[in-house]
Amino acid sequence: MELRPILSALRRHKLATGLLVLEIAVACAILCNAVFMIRQRLVEMQVHTGLIESGLTWLMTDGVSGDDATPVTERNLAALRGIGGVQSVATVVSLPLANNDMNFNPSMDADGRRRGPNAQLMLGSPGYLQTLGLKLVEGRDFAADEYAGMDVWLPQSSSMIVTRALAERLWPGKDALGQVFWIGKRRFQVIGVVEHMVRGELRGTASEYVALFAARPGSSLSALYVLRTDTASRDRVLREAADKLMALNPQMLINDKGTYTYLRDDYFANDRAMAWLLATVCVALLVVTALGIGGLASFWVAQRRKQIGVRRAIGATRCDILRYFQTENFLIVTGGVVLGMALAYVINLLLMEHYELPRLPVSYFPIGALALWAIGQLAVLGPALRAARVPPVVATRSV
Numbered sequence: 001m002e003l004r005p006i007l008s009a010l011r012r013h014k015l016a017t018g019l020l021v022l023e024i025a026v027a028c029a030i031l032c033n034a035v036f037m038i039r040q041r042l043v044e045m046q047v048h049t050g051l052i053e054s055g056l057t058w059l060m061t062d063g064v065s066g067d068d069a070t071p072v073t074e075r076n077l078a079a080l081r082g083i084g085g086v087q088s089v090a091t092v093v094s095l096p097l098a099n100n101d102m103n104f105n106p107s108m109d110a111d112g113r114r115r116g117p118n119a120q121l122m123l124g125s126p127g128y129l130q131t132l133g134l135k136l137v138e139g140r141d142f143a144a145d146e147y148a149g150m151d152v153w154l155p156q157s158s159s160m161i162v163t164r165a166l167a168e169r170l171w172p173g174k175d176a177l178g179q180v181f182w183i184g185k186r187r188f189q190v191i192g193v194v195e196h197m198v199r200g201e202l203r204g205t206a207s208e209y210v211a212l213f214a215a216r217p218g219s220s221l222s223a224l225y226v227l228r229t230d231t232a233s234r235d236r237v238l239r240e241a242a243d244k245l246m247a248l249n250p251q252m253l254i255n256d257k258g259t260y261t262y263l264r265d266d267y268f269a270n271d272r273a274m275a276w277l278l279a280t281v282c283v284a285l286l287v288v289t290a291l292g293i294g295g296l297a298s299f300w301v302a303q304r305r306k307q308i309g310v311r312r313a314i315g316a317t318r319c320d321i322l323r324y325f326q327t328e329n330f331l332i333v334t335g336g337v338v339l340g341m342a343l344a345y346v347i348n349l350l351l352m353e354h355y356e357l358p359r360l361p362v363s364y365f366p367i368g369a370l371a372l373w374a375i376g377q378l379a380v381l382g383p384a385l386r387a388a389r390v391p392p393v394v395a396t397r398s399v
Helices: 004-011 014-045 069-081 128-132 164-170 231-248 260-267 269-303 305-313 318-355 364-388 392-396
Strands: 056-061 086-092 119-124 136-139 159-163 180-183 186-194 210-214 224-229 254-259
Touching (some): 004 014, 014 269, 014 318, 056 231, 056 260, 069 086, 069 224, 069 231, 086 128, 119 128, 159 164, 164 186, 224 231, 231 254, 269 305, 269 364, 305 318
Parallel strands (some): 119 210, 159 186
Antiparallel strands (some): 056 224, 056 254, 086 119, 086 224, 159 210, 180 186
8 A cells, every 4th residue: 555645644634643643652651651660669569578478477566665674575575485386486676668777887997988888787686587587598697695785776796697689789709708897886797698688668779788686685676576477377376476465564555566468568558559550540541542543533534435435436445445544543653652752761761860760671662652553553443444334426425
């Protein structure tokens, strides 16, 4: 089929064609970026925390202060271990995805002239690596005598365990075991490396910059209890644990409790809502674009009935008429897609600048193009079939 008649017809309808091309361009730009953002949200929601999440439950209390903090907390831990089905229990300062970070910037030398990246300080009582289900890939766990007291917010023990991501960031190409850094004037040495652990709040490439320290239960380590049990028993264990703590500590407040699955779902609630919102916007945008394409095609068919009849009278088949309108639509959509790709790139640059969104991969442009080409061909199919059914006798009628 020659394109000259189609292009000639489009030039006679510049305003309508231009508006439709602009609508398709906007749809393409928004669609590419929205699909990319949905993908980003879904990938982030699948983040591996490093914990064995099944069977993990927690209780957040108002904690214990004063000289009684250590004996009271140790008594509570012993009571929780006695609940049927509890495999291990510990107190920690925070949990991954808990929206609560204790952050620091390590010094790579004693003088503090060379600073490392911001990392999270993770603190727990004896057995907390086992309770959380963290996997050691190098070195060893904390020894019993390394669970010492606290100097304000820093543990007295100089031993620490780091995540693999933090080890590679601080000492690239080197064995992390035995390496040291300073927090203030305190020197800490690596005794082990865990495979994965994320922070209380995800921070892109720094999400796994975590250093783990050991301490005895006390004022700073008496509020958050974490219990490991089997999945089938976790709801019962959670109820019994809350009852046990309240019975032992009548004045204690349990501010929150739940399974780790609940905590994870709560952290990503906004991401899920955003993904659904963007998906709804994409569907609505495609429907509106399809209605625009179909409406304009229907208008042009009604306007060109005599022209179509003349073409039928001089030998054009129904397939020729159908192909004409589909080709015309393909050219319009292609123009919109080309403009939309440029617009999508500009929008992505703005999002990168203001919202720290990664660069839009080139692979998302074909996704938008194919979606709009498919929508365009489906939207024009009905009007094109009506045009193909126009009989040759129409050519002999007056308009």
